[in-house]
Amino acid sequence: MIPNGTMSLSADPAGIAQAADLLRQGLLVAIPTETVYGLGGDARNGEAVASIYAAKGRPSFNPLIAHVASVEAAKRFVNWSDQAEALADAFWPGPLTLVLPLRPGHGISSLVTAGLETLAVRVPAHPTARALLTEFDGPVAAPSANPSGQISPTTAEHVLSGLNGRIAAVLDDGPCGVGLESTIVGLSGEPALLRPGGVALEQVETVLNTQLHVHQVGDALNAPGQLESHYAPDAPVRLNASTARGDEVLLGFGPVDCDLNLSATGDLAEAAANLFAALHTLNATGRPIAVTPIPDHGLGAAINDRLRRAAAPRHT
Ligand code: TXA
Ligand code: MG
Secondary structure (H helix, E strand, C coil), X not given: CCXXXXXXXXXXXXXXXHHHHHHHCCCCEEECCCCCCEEEEECCCHHHHHHHHHHHCCCCCCCCEEECCCHHHXXXXXXXXXXXXXXXXXXXXXXXXXXXXXXXXXXXXHHHHCCCCEEEEECCCCHHHHHHHHHHCCCEECCECCXXXXXXXXXXXXXXXXXXXXXXXXXXXCCCCCCCCCEEEECCCCCEEEECCCCCHHHHHHHHCCCCEECCCCCCCCCCCCCCCCCCCCCCEECCCCCCCCCCEEEECCCCCCCXXXXXXXXXXXXXXXXXXXXXXXXXXXXXXEECCCCCCCHHHHHHHHHHHHHCCCCC
């Protein structure tokens, strides 16, 4: 536990400097990114990374994303390739994570990679995240800043509701714009989609001019937790509902009659940005949640992926 609770820092130069200082001390700071809030620690410091796993209660075989300030910084840690260059050109800074072979002398704690020979790297677009990474001048390991298995945080309040007293600080910069985690593309072999997210699969395939292998549930490694219960509210979640049954609250999309609408106009980007906050809100009602159908193209694929996990059978 953090003796005086978790500090809330404002996203101004003083707050950012203090956050960088806490990271240098090996402490944990929740940081805003354009996708979700990340639980940041120095990726070169094994004790800091271990405390990320401890704060989240996360199984230690699940590797973390290293966040860096620039493409040049990423190249210090991984073997770069033409495909990486093309994707970085198109989508960095932004909600895309690339998995590439580690470079010799990388200095990243093996707890970040969970012992793999590859590293997931991302240059986030959020101005406060970029300012912090520049000020810190090192790689920051950051999973989503929620207790393992629970709904991802898109506000500082979400972070505190799950992790207050377990981390040194949260850098508060309001709600996240994209609202869904980054798309993860594996480039250590044939290009593969390891997780749908804030960049649509179709856009990645256009840039690489090839179809990605899509990892299926039960594929070895690469995305630990495929279709395990995840992003899960306390109450049951039922998908593809047309109306609420019994005590359910209805989460809608498009022009439907419901308790809460992800996007009344049927805009998938708006729905993505609202998804986790909506699940947090409905979770607080304590009632079971039903969700109307969401189209499966573009960002809809990532929204449906999160909803299927939220609805998956729970582990105890
Ligand atoms: O948008 C995001 O990506 C957010 C923000 C904070 O950047 N972060 C995030 O991290 O979602 P996390 O830890 O919740 O999810 C990281 C995913 C995990 O599913 C993990 O298995 C996968 O990345 N991953 C990390 N390193 C990997 C590697 N070397 N090979 C394959 N998958 C990897
Ligand atoms: Mg997560």
